[in-house]
Amino acid sequence: MNSNKLKSSYEFSIAPNSVLALDLEGTLISNAMSQIPRPNLHPFLTNCKQAFQRIVIFTAINEERFRKIAILLSDEGAAPEWFKDLEYINWSGEHKDLNFIPNSNMSRTILVDDRVEYIQPSQIDYWLYIPEFAPPYPGADNELNLLWEKLLKRHSDLMK
Template sequence: MALRVLALDLERTLISDALRVDPRPDLAEFLAFCHERFARVALFTTVEEPDAREAIAELIRRECVPRELAERLEYVSWCGEYKDLTFVPGVAPEEVLLVDDDAGWIRADQRDRWVAITPWDGGPDEELLRVRRVLTERLEAEG
């Protein structure tokens, strides 16, 4: 099945945390890549939607991320022990990839849908560049 949705964790993956909202290096370029290559891009995070939206709004205010990229981000509503990809509306789990720094949220039977990223809390970092390469390979392999 073709890849249609890219789900992104928020804290330690795209930003430091929802209080400080420090953007990970290369964040704007990463989001531009995601929107260009995936039909849909969604936040899949333990941060509640109003706080996640506020963090994104803060990134726009600080001009870390262009408004048109940030506002196209969907938000996955979910509950439970795992970031179960069946919570992503309108697609099968096989059509989704999830970028997340924490293996603990990944369902054992969905580990092949997971793209791991090193947790980030500030400082120089090239993980978003590396993950772009991983996603490009997955897109080439799975369409």
Template sequence: MKSYVLALDLEGTLISNAMSQIPWPGLAGFLNRCAELFPRIVMFTPLSRKNGSGRSRAYWWTRASPPPWFAEVEYITWQGETKNLRFVPGVHPHQVLPVDDFEKYVHLGQEAQWLQIEHFDHPYSSADTGLANMLNTLAARI
């Protein structure tokens, strides 16, 4: 089995957005299953580890209740208009699988790596299956 790095987006992918910060239903289970499937998980988001749009990360952290190991997840600092997978240290871009809801952030030439998740948006349903669907996609990909 080929070893990939999973690069997760935050807004619209794991939570609604930086303002409302509503977690997807089943987020903790999703993250734990990802940790079983991938030896390395990184966050590829413009929001810093410490804050997002002036609000404390603790706010979404409390609402989302991610697994304890997620507190140590690596954040990838990026610049420019796209999420160039070359910013992930120690691996070649073809070893990174970015999960993101927004095609605009996919770097030119890296489209084959991108796994599009549906955008988590209003109305927020507790029956939403977006993360479960993505787990199926990830399992099939690796």
């Protein structure tokens, strides 16, 4: 498989009322300072947009900082144009509580994050782990491909 392509042999349609909540730092990019996009970010996001009714950003950085990073990633072609307009979830406290996502059904929501300590313990079943994208930032990082395969399994469950 070409490392620049995200594989998918699965035909899918948008799962009704589904929400995909994505962390930013360590998940989609390195961090808010270096802003290195994870390999395969653009095709990963494109596939997610085709499978989930709603995609939201659920990150510890503030919205203004997220918007600047999202614009940069979109302008550089590392992320789709629509990425800069993603819904941003404001939250507070120690955990990313899915109840912060307005007009969503928790049972139809998936949270992707690299840090278990941010996950509300009672909502661990709605979390998908991705290893942190950290130095030395391997160009051969295949984690978004692996995550996509996990998301396809969850997507299939949402379609039932």
